Amino acid sequence: MAAKTTAIKAKELKPEELKWSCDPDVFEFDSTEQIEPIEGILGQERALKAIKLGMELRSPGYNIYIAGLSGTGKATTVKQILEAISTKCPPLCDYTYVNNFKDEDRPLLLTFQTGQARFFRDELYAAIDVLKKRIPAVLEGEQHLSKRKKIINLYNDREQNLLTQFNEKLKKENLTLAQIKVGDIARPEIFALINGKAVPITLLDEHIKAGTITKDESDILVKKYGEYQHDLQLLFRKGLKVSQEFQEKLNKLEQETVDLVVKGVMENLRENYTDAKVIEYLKHVEENIMENIQVFKGIKPEDTITLMVL
Numbered sequence: 471m472a473a474k475t476t477a478i479k480a481k482e483l484k485p486e487e488l489k490w491s492c493d494p495d496v497f498e499f500d501s502t503e504q505i506e507p508i509e510g511i512l513g514q515e516r517a518l519k520a521i522k523l524g525m526e527l528r529s530p531g532y533n534i535y536i537a538g539l540s541g542t543g544k545a546t547t548v549k550q551i552l553e554a555i556s557t558k559c560p561p562l563c564d565y566t567y568v569n570n571f572k573d574e575d576r577p578l579l580l581t582f583q584t585g586q587a588r589f590f591r592d593e594l595y596a597a598i599d600v601l602k603k604r605i606p607a608v609l610e611g612e613q614h615l616s617k618r619k620k621i622i623n624l625y626n627d628r629e630q631n632l633l634t635q636f637n638e639k640l641k642k643e644n645l646t647l648a649q650i651k652v653g654d655i656a657r658p659e660i661f662a663l664i665n666g667k668a669v670p671i672t673l674l675d676e677h678i679k680a681g682t683i684t685k686d687e688s689d690i691l692v693k694k695y696g697e698y699q700h701d702l703q704l705l706f707r708k709g710l711k712v713s714q715e716f717q718e719k720l721n722k723l724e725q726e727t728v729d730l731v732v733k734g735v736m737e738n739l740r741e742n743y744t745d746a747k748v749i750e751y752l753k754h755v756e757e758n759i760m761e762n763i764q765v766f767k768g769i770k771p772e773d774t775i776t777l778m779v780l
Contacts, residue, residue, distance in 0.1 A: 521551055528562070566590065571754045580748055590748070594755070597739050601759065604731045605766040614727045618720060625716035629709060633658065636705050643694045657706055660698055662691045671695050724763055732759055 499505055524534040538544050564587035567577040582590060608614060637647040640660060648668045650659040661668035664682055674688045683691075736756040740749055759766070 518547070518551070521548060525551060564588075568751055571758050578747070578751060580751060581745070582748075590743070593739060593742065594752075597735050600735055601732060602766055604735070605728050605763065608727055608731055609724060609767065611727075614723070617723055621716060621719050621723065625712065628712055632705060632709060632712070636701065639701075640698065643698075644691060645694060645698065658702065658709075660695050660702055662695070725760055728763060728766075729760070732756060 521534060521536070524532060536544050536548065562584045564582040564584060566580045566582060566587040568580055570576050570578045580587075580590075633647060640646055641663065644663045646661050646663045646668050647658050648661045649656050659670075661670055662674060663669075664677055669677065671692060674683070674691060677683050678685055678688055733756070736752060736759075740752050743749060743752075
């Protein structure tokens with residue numbers, strides 16, 4: 471059987487020890503007149519955050535319901551919050567997504583003052599419409615057409631010289647050069663020269679039967695035809711290279727012709743804006759226009775590029 475234990479007797483308190491006394495030495499002021507009064511409601515942090523959140527909502531259709539006992543300072547608190555946020559409202563902006571010419575799957579975001587994005591869109595489209603009229607007009611101008619004609623004539627002369635020199639070698643072997651069409655592409659081909667007429671090599675047997683040439687003469691023509699095939703391929707590749715060079719010259723001439731027009735229109739547009747991102751975007755638009763002059767000539771490319779999305 472366990473031994474009995476005696477409970478510890480609690481200390482008895484005197485009546486003067488039953489009340490809490492505040493030590494005035496903990497305060498750093500002599501009177502409450504020296505301190506600022508506490509604003510708001512004590513112990514209602516969540517309620518105050520909810521009120522501020524509701525006040526900052528800019529969309530219509532939201533309401534705030536406040537409940538509590540009379541005299542607790544509800545109306546005063548709401549009034550103070552309204553006075554505090556009324557002068558601190560963030561400015562509204564227009565957010566506009568535009569085409570990213572470097573990565574079309576990631577549009578760029580441009581920010582404008584309220585209502586300015588629509589003006590930017592309209593001004594950009596107006597500038598594009600001006601270029602749609604001005605670019606074809608300047609490319610059809612007498613000065614441009616004259617320069618273009620000189621380049622084309624120079625190309626034709628070079629191409630003709632290549633063909634003439636090769637054809638003179640062929641005629642010494644009773645062969646001649648003519649054009650055949652393969653699909654949509656015309657290319658030079660070697661023909662036999664019989665009685666002053668160009669005859670395809672594949673039809674020589676018919677002329678043997680007709681007696682216009684002998685079998686030996688046909689064999690010589692076929693042999694020479696084979697010997698000149700390599701030279702013909704070189705001539706064809708050289709002609710393509712010359713054609714490419716002159717096409718590059720024509721493209722360069724077009725860009726030089728429209729450069730002043732495009733720069734003038736886009737520079738006038740850039741003068742209306744100071745934001746660095748907007749100016750950078752307009753520079754990319756200008757570069758893209760210069761790379762797609764064919765679009766402004768009425769030739770639609772396979773991949774259509776969207777300038778802007780609002």
